[in-house]
Amino acid sequence: FGDIVDYRTAPTVVRSMAGLRFPIPLDLFRLTFDRPMDEDSFDATQDILGFSGPEGSIAVTDWTWVTPQTLDLKFSPQTTSGDYNLILGPEILDMVGTALDVDNDDRIGEPEDDRFAASWSLVGPKIVSHVPSGTIPALVPLDYFDISFNSAMDQSSFSLVDVQAI
Secondary structure: OOOOOOOOOOOOOEEEOOOOEEOOOOOEEEEEEEOOOOOOHEEEEHHEEEEEEEOOEEEEEEEEEOOOOOOEEEEEEOOOOEEEEEEOOOOEEOOOOOOOOOOOOOOOOOOOOEEEEEEEEOOOOOOOEEOOOOOOOOOOOOOOEEEOOOOOOOOOOOOOOOOOOO
């Protein structure tokens, strides 16, 4: 029969990308609700009360209901390391018209208390290994240096002027 939803309670977000760290770039934020939602009740211009990153305000450019419970918010690729914050208002409704109750106090759709707030971080690439490694005697000539990163790199963003031997 599938999942049984208790519509005597208000909907809430049960999973999101909040609290996580992501490699750069990121252009999507996913939210999952505890039940099917009324997809027509979401409007980014009204329901997103704030969305910002290290460089200021971010506009959601599109949104998609992947399933009746899962909402993807899309925005221009963010490429700056740092903290990002999103605030959704409580007026996203479930299939019977009930607004969010994020604080679970049975007072549904409170403008302040039932806002959903999420924070996450974007991190730039990190060097995970290099060869040679360790202490290299000063008189030993080097004809190569291999660097491995934790994510794919844009090779066109690197040139020999970026290298400094110290």
